[in-house]
Amino acid sequence: MMAPNLAPIPELYVSYDSAQKLKLEAGNLVSHDLTQRQTCDLELLMNGGFNPLKGFLSEEDYDSVVDTMRLADGQLWPMPVTLDVSESFAERVEIGQDIALRDQEGVILATMTVTDKWVPNKSREAEKVFGADDQAHPAVNQLHNHTGKVYLGGPVTGIQQPVHYDFKARRDTPNELRAYFRKMGWQRIVAFQTRNPLHRAHQELTFRAAKEAQANLLIHPVVGMTKPGDVDHFTRVRCYEAVLDKYPSSTTHLSLLNLAMRMGGPREALWHAIIRKNHGLTHFIVGRDHAGPGKNSQGEDFYGPYDAQELVRQHQEEVGIEMVDFKHMVYVQEKAQYYPIDEVPEGATVLNISGTELRRRLAEGLEIPEWFSFPEVVRELRRTKPPRAKQGFTVFFTGLSGSGKSTIANALMVKLMEMGGRPVSLLDGDIVRKNLSSELGFSKEHRDLNIRRIGFVASEITKNGGIAICAPIAPYATTRRAVREDVENHGAFVEVHVATSLEECERRDRKGLYKLAREGKIKEFTGISDPYDVPETPELRVETEGTDVDNCAHQVILKLEQMGLIAG
Ligand code: PPS
Incomplete structure (x- = not known):
């Protein structure tokens, strides 16, 4: 059994008094306006969600992460977390200089001591991290078309969290979640990562996972950045809230994660596992095609449907989190119940509605059956996306x-x-x-x-x-x-x-x-x-x-x- 360690995790914030002082001083520094993605990354750096990182990756760590999924000192870290800037901004910054990091409204969130400045080989990053230099992959598209030419690296000093005006009560830092688990006396907790509304198949899957692991359940949806075209997070959170009372209330918790996903399949799944470990989880659900980016420019899947499970399985012990793997869940008509696809009784009628089919039914105002989703969820989706x-x-x-x-x-x-x-x-x-x-x-x-x-x-x-x-x-x-x-x-x-x-x-x-x-x-x-x-x-x-x-x-x-x- 995985021993729970719910002691606080290191954060990068300075004390309240130092933060006030630092904020004043930082007003005189050269300052960088963070993109939405960088703000998400910074939040998780500062609050320990990206532990053991202490800042944006140095060149040596970046090269090592890209090549080996490990930091230069050997610690497992599969995803580059880099601060990209324009060439003109990079020219104004010397190695050793402190810069201020501001959110989109100009609020100073942190300072960073620049230890590294380099021009990355983006095609290499795309090939090695995402498996192909193909712009049909959203992260590769982002890399080539929206990412600055120069990367800056260095340790970050946290001044304040990014401000969120929405769903405040549902957002928890790793230490807030750890404290909650301690307070509730939860020892084994399984996390469900998602970027989609929860339908009945997901509820069944999470329910089974919690039972299998004899664990409490944390529904941990991403509300930072997900795949372009996804249902917006406002709608999704209303959907999650609608589903929450289908679970026994003393065993399940909903918390929002301000992560900027890369849709990096296996590497991303492993990254998610590390992030969940940092949030105090002992178990992590990995389903079919975890964090999959869809089809490549040849019309084929970027990753195999169970590649993510394979990679997480290889590293789960090192990360210190146990994977709960799941096959695709389908509805069996005769049994009026969901089954993993490999456990469907012989000769039974399997029903399934794909994401594309669901979008079509919503667009055309057609029926969405009760076996597929909850009426409350469908109502929310129809409100956001009328026919x-x-x-x-x-x-x-x-x-x-x-x-x-x-x-x-x-x-x-x-x-x-x-x-x-x-x-x-x-x-x-x-x-x-x-x-x-x-x-x-x-x-x-x-x-x-x-x-x-x-x-x-x-x-x-x-x-x-x-x-x-x-x-x-x-x-x-x-x-x-x-x-x-x-x-x-x-x-x-x-x-x-x-x-x-x-x-x-x-x-x-x-x-x-x-x-x-x-x-x-x-x-x-x-x-x-x-x-x-x-x-x-x-x-x-x-x-x-x-x-x-x-x-x-x-x-x-x-x-x-x-x-x-x-x-x-
Ligand atoms: S544009 O190119 O789309 O910004 O033009 P638009 O805003 O539709 O404006 C076109 C109307 O402005 C009058 N007008 C001209 N049109 C084209 N070229 C030049 N140099 C020019 N100077 C004035 C013209 O009446 C257009 O109106 P419409 O309704 O198209 O006939």
Whole structure:
């Protein structure tokens, strides 16, 4: 049996009085604004969650971790925890210098004595740590596209914890959890790590794990950073709270972990085990495809489904935590009960709903059966993600000046308002230029800024469940793509190319601008003296020559119906 050691674990914080003094002094230091991921890492460094680390990795430790999963002194540590900065920031920092580490609001959380500064080989880090230099892996994508060029290493002196305004009562440092376990007299505690809402299969699995290990259960979800596209942590925590009373209350505890996951499969599982050991746990559940990042760019899984279990098994004794391994759990209809897939009675009917299928059912407002999840959890998920016909979306018209964008957009707005149900906002080119972008002209830089502003407003409208109709020229494909990415974080983006030819726009010349442009009296005029990138694959292309406005707007309505954005 694993002996519990619930003595306090070392933290990197200085005393309250020293912290006040240090904070004043640190105001004069060169300071680095932490990214969200670095703030998560710093919190766990300072509170002992990343014990034995005393700061961000030095170059020697980094090389050793990347190559051997161990620090230079031989201690097991599978995941690089590094402070990446820009080249320009690195130039301002000398070895031996103290720097201040600030959160995104500018609050000084810690100081760090810089002992190392180096340019890492990111492809090597990707290959060795994540198994492939393939940007389909979220951590590799992060490494190549969002991680600074230079790493700084050195010991950290903690001043204060990052401030959290949400779910304060559910967040515990390793020492707070250890104290809780001591107070409750819990000797054997099994942790369940998760980044997903808990459905019945998870409840069954955790229940069985606790029974098997004869242990109390800690549900220990990650609320720092998880896989892009996951259900947001606010919704998840409400779901966890809903499930909590399905467990016997004296045996189960819920605590939130502000970890920034890397989705590193086996290495990540081992890292999770060490972090749980630091939080005072004696047992740790590792299921199928633990911390799996999904498919690689060849469409194959990055890691085998049980690779993580294998690696944790090899090191569990050294870490001092016992793994409780689990196979994939499935529902057996005849028994009305969940079983590990390798224990299903012969000939029985197995039911399963994959993550993708669940998302589809939520998006289309379809039934989610009670054998799969708890009604309280489904209700929370539906509240956050209503079916498509109730979600916000953006219709983005693009086309030459005088192509008919505004007229069709206006007609569409009226038709959508007639249907009702969601607020509709029109961001017409001229309206925006009057209210949002009055200081801008028509250079590429100004047009881009104008479109990005429209995109920002449209994505906010979409996020809040409204319909944004945009109708600028938006001549540059790259800028339109950027707006699409912004909006698609929150809902659908429907690009409509109003494909009126230049000749027809010029023939109509409703504002007399083409004439002036031809005479050289208006510079940089789209189509005449400035480019227009024709959209290659818009959701819809409407021809206005020989078609009336009403019909054009109706084509858009049909498209929206087809995409499930309005009820048919
Ligand atoms: S952009 O490129 O998307 O930022 O343009 P937008 O904000 O939609 O503004 C286009 C309207 O401004 C008038 N206008 C010009 N258009 C193109 N090029 C130049 N140089 C120019 N100068 C003024 C024109 O009336 C556009 O209105 P629409 O409704 O498109 O005809």
